[in-house]
Every structure is written in structure tokens, then in C-alpha cells.
Amino acid sequence: MEREEDKLLDHEYDGIQELDNDLPPWWLNLFYITIVFAFAYTLYYHVFDAGSLQIDEYRQELNPNYEKPAKSTMLIPGYTSPYFTKAAEETPKSMLASTLIAAPPKKTIAQPSVEPEVQPLTPLTDDASLERGSQIYVTNCVACHGVNGEGTIGPNMTDDYWINGKGDLASIVEVITEGRIAKGMIPWKSTLTEQQIMEVGSYLLTLQGTNPANAKAPEGTKVGTE
Template sequence: MKSFASYLRVIAISALVFIAAEYLIDSGDKPAFIEYPMVSVFILLFAIILIGIEIMVGSMNSLADAIMTDEQRKAQEAKKIAAKENAWYKKWSKKLTKAQPIEAEGEIILDHNYDGIRELDNSLPPWWVYGFYITIIFSVIYLAKYHVFGGDNQTEEYEQAMAQAKIEIEEYKKTAKDLIDASTVELLTDAGDLNAGKSIFQTNCVACHMADGGGGIGPNLTDTYWILGGGIKNVFRTISEGGRDGKGMVAWKQTLKPSEVAQVASYVLSMEGTTPANPKDPEGEIWTPEEE
């Protein structure tokens, strides 16, 4: 048992040293013992020293036990028993239960006898009595709040919580740009968003639509004709989900984030009405904002 406790101490202290090293040493995304091998060496040496100390202390205790007289052993055992009897948890147990010791049960045993079964007249445990008093106090407060002073009932509290949650969700959506989809996206007009959309367009779209949007393999993006519908929602959906099956644009949702799709879609719409160098003939149908 003592050896097991020693093993636990060594493991626990070594683990604390390891956690402290991980917390205090800035090792980036990698664990400290990988980024800095000397940390592993230090922890290993520390554990070896701990094991040595435990072995030395255990040996000294064994030696002390070997040279101890019978009287000293008895005195030590008596101290251990007294310490267990006076332990704080036993004192608390007595206070919370008021249980009578077996030796004193004769004083509280009742007279009636049922097939040899006798009953003790124990006091109610204080923890139970205090809990009962707390329920009485709670019931009085509950009655006063909800039936006298008209506090909100569960339905009203639920409705208030849901209303507050909707407000918080809307506030969160304002900063969580990647939660948008084709049904919630809005046209971006900020210069920073349009410049970001232009950069994405020049990296991924010019091969088919040309740098000025005049069209090549893909359609002209500067006129008012659209194959799958214009407007920010339709353009966002087309970029994200792809064009016509078999001959349209590939879906970019696996490559671009929703916020990036919104940026490039807004940039594409900003090109409408510009004059490309070699515009491709219109494709699709004229689209007006009222159709979205």
C-alpha cells in the first residue's frame, strides 16, 4: 500500500511539472516536449530523482519499523486509531446524523417487538431536518413571488429567453460572416470587400471570364443578361453551387468560404455596365432586380 502511494506521488508530481512546462513554455502549436527535447530530459530526470527520494524514504521507514520496540509499535497504532476516530469527516458525520453508537442503543430502543425486530427511537438526522426547513422557506418565497406579486411564469420566461436569444443571434451574425448563405447574403459595397472580391476574381475567374469580365469560355459579366439569374442571391448561389450541369461553372463552395463567395459575387455585380475590351455576345435573359 505504501509503495502504491509512492507511485501515485511520483506520477502526480511529474504530471504537475509537465503541465507547468506546457503552460509556461511558449512552443507554438506543438507540445513543449516535442519542440524542445530538453524539456523531456528535464522531466525524466526529475521523475528519476523523485523515485530515488521515495525509495530512500521507504527504506528509512522500513529501517525504523525494524528497530521499533513492541511498546513503540503499540503506541503508534494507538495514535493511528485515535487519529482515525477524530478525523474531520467522522466529526461531521456525527454532527449531520446524530447517530447513536452501538453501545448506547439500549437507551433508545422501543418496547414493541415485531417477530424479534426491535425499533430504535433515533432523532431525525439534522441534514434531513435542515433540508425540510429549506423546502418550507422556498415554498413561501415561491408562493409570494408567483401567486402574490405576479412573477413571470415558465411560459413568459421562455418567451423572454427566446426573444433575447434571437437578438443575440442577430448580433452574432453581424460578426460571423461565414454563416451566410444564398438566402441571407446581402450585396457588399464596402471598398475593402470589393477589393477582396476583385483579388479572388483575378485568381480564380479570369481564365473563363477575362480580367475585365467581358467573357471567354464563360459568359459576359458586364451586361444585364444572366443565364441563372442576376442579383446578389442568384450570383452567390451560382458561384457556390456551380452552373448548369455538364457545361456550367464548377461549384466553388469547397474552395471559397461563404464570406469570400459574397465578396466575389458583389465584385461581379459591380462590373455591370462597364465596357470590356472584347465583350462576348449576351447569353441568357435580361434580369431586373424585381425578379429576385
């Protein structure tokens, strides 16, 4: 076995000498494993584009209709991997904006851009329906509109100002059903039933005029309430 004196390096600092010991095998093996993992990860996610990145999963959560854009998978002209192009880097803000605004277009016949015609609806007023509507609101809407409808990311639901529609039940149901992707609100028609949308819409009407604490400033146009 090699003596400790034979392992000493020639230099010393303030009387402290250094031994020339090999790294432990377990440390070296772990280091080699990380290199192999990084290489495989880069190929899987960034070269062959076989897996979904976190931003794609996040976009799918925001917009159920989001489809991951098709990319060329080999190093040929048109390949868009940031590792092989000089394209400008996307920021989290720009990626979110592209998710909310540039949703994949569906093949439909072009129609004139008009506001959808909304038929009048009668609000549900029974306690059972309003209680179910309250539970739906707490489960799905609080994050954007606040516990009491005061508004956080989304608009205040308790005042007379509305960005979409006239503040009546029909307008509220239409917005919940179809969403407003450009404003960050997804369509809920694939998540909630028509009855559930009626219940939560009717519950929202009960919040109007309640003046909760920390209410968000008015947005949109002032309209008359029913």
C-alpha cells in the first residue's frame, strides 16, 4: 500500500500540504451517470422532440384545445430547436402570450366577426342551485376572480362594469361556455355541464353589488344590472 508521504504534492500553503488521492469510485460513477443522463435528455426533448416540455404541459393546462406544434425532428433546414438555431429566445411572458392568443386554428368556414347573439335566460334562484353554483365557483373561479368576486387576475364580478356582455345571465353563461382565450379564460363547456354553467352563472349574479373588501378597480363598460 502506498505510503501517505508518497501521495503528498510538492506545494504547500501556510504549512498545509495536499494529498494526491483519487476520487472515490462511487463519486466518479455518479458523475458519469449524470453525463449520460444529460445526453439522453437532450436527445429526447430537444433533438428528436419526443417528449413534451414543461411549457407545453403548462399550455395544455391553460387551454385544453392547445396542440403541440409539429417540429422537424432531424437537423435539417426548418428545425427550430434553440440548441441548433440562432432564433431569439422566448421569455415566459412571450410563451404565455402565444398560448393564450395564438391557439391552433380550426378548419372552419370564415364568418364575419360579430358578437354572438345571446338569448335571454332566467336565473336560478333556489337555494340548492345557488349552493351548487357557489361550490363550482370556489373550485374553479376563485384563483382568478377572488373568494368574494372581488377580482384578482380576472375582473371584479361585483360591480356594474363588464368587459364582455351586459352583466346579465345570458352574457355570463356565454362567456363561461366559450371562454375568452385572449383574456386568459378557457372555455368551460368541455369541463362543466350546461346545468352547472347555469348554476355558477346564477350564483355570480348574487355577487353583484356586494362591494367586497379589496375589490379590483372597474374594467370595461358600465351597464345596467337586471
